[in-house]
Amino acid sequence: MDDSLIDTLIVGAGPYGLSIAAHARAHGLNVRVIGTPMDFWQRHMPAGMLLKSEPFASNLSSPSPGSSFTDLHPGWPMGRPIPLGSFVSYGQWFAEHAVRGTEDAQVEHVEAADPGFTVTLSTGERVRALNVVIAIGVRQFAHVPDQLRSLPPELATHSVDHHDLSRFADREVTVVGAGQSALETAVLLADAGARPTVVSRKEQLAWNAVPEPDPSWASRALRGPQSGLGRGWRTWLWSEYPATTRALPDRTRQKIVKNTLGPAGSWWLRDRLDHRITLRLGERVVEADENNGRVRFSTVTSRGGIHLCQTDHIIAATGYVPDVDKVTILDPQLRRRLRLRHRSPALSRHFESSVPGLYFAGLAAAASFGPVMRFVHGSSFAAQRIADSLARRRTSTSSGAAIPPKQTDKSVAPQ
Incomplete structure (x- = not known):
């Protein structure tokens, strides 16, 4: 194999990117992870936030033991919400202990090469990689309703734009939405001294049930098992067996993605x-x-x-909608080669797109694997599947079947 051609470059150092890196390196692959560990969570989630997921559903994934959230925080009980800072610290600890090496840079451009891809970094370096894994999280997919898009950013933003809500002290702020993000943003705004109003098309707010750390046999039988997405038999299936979700007819799968875990607030927020x-x-x-x-x-x-209203600022806490056209680091020609499923890449059972060697994880994979890919809990399944596929591709290329004779590439910066 050409020494200047690495096995895999992973774009993103959040829960999915770090988990994929841990599994890929366990296969002995030459992997580079581009991104600051947990940067999105640290800079784009609101200070004071608590995670909605339980500890067992907040783990990053590694094939080596001792890397779960409760390994860092022994005895953390079910039903005790995890503060944002604790989760960020856990992810950074995971990066240091289970991945050991990320690069504090940004990917600016990914284009097809022969073989693999050429990736341009913010440092100016150009990297050749046989495989590229897009694990960019959700920020680029922030959805703002059409009615608000013409407003300037000083008057209208998305909830993802705010880490420090203290800037809104003594101001009237309207939050649009009815899910956890909207309701928690409103509470944190009030804590920061703002005067928040929640506007939602829903007639009633929905709330998640209080978890049962040790449910009775009757409760388990009636309500179903506990899973990473909550309690219930169908929820357990979508959470723990994403391969089953992928095998369903497209219309059924999209209905599941749309309707599973709809807008609702955590029990502790009520x-x-x-x-x-x-x-x-x-x-x-x-x-x-x-x-x-x-x-x-x-x-x-x-x-x-009809009601006419005024406010100092509007925050759209209206979720995230994956759209390949928003993944602007991908060369336009590369994007045009992608077979799509509802504006998301159509993925193989190993998360590989229609462009060989180009993988997608996280929210961009939800259209193929179901709602668990919207959450940290899905990172384990994705990481194992992707790493296994990367290892098989490495084995096949090591034999020389897919790698042409070594050629000088002056576009590659010295390592």
């Missing part, structure tokens, strides 16, 4: 959503514009009533 937060349920924003440095917007109720 009491914190108090008198400090104004709730406007059963309303949807239909129009918004700037008016004297504030946002003027109108909503329509479920009964057809």
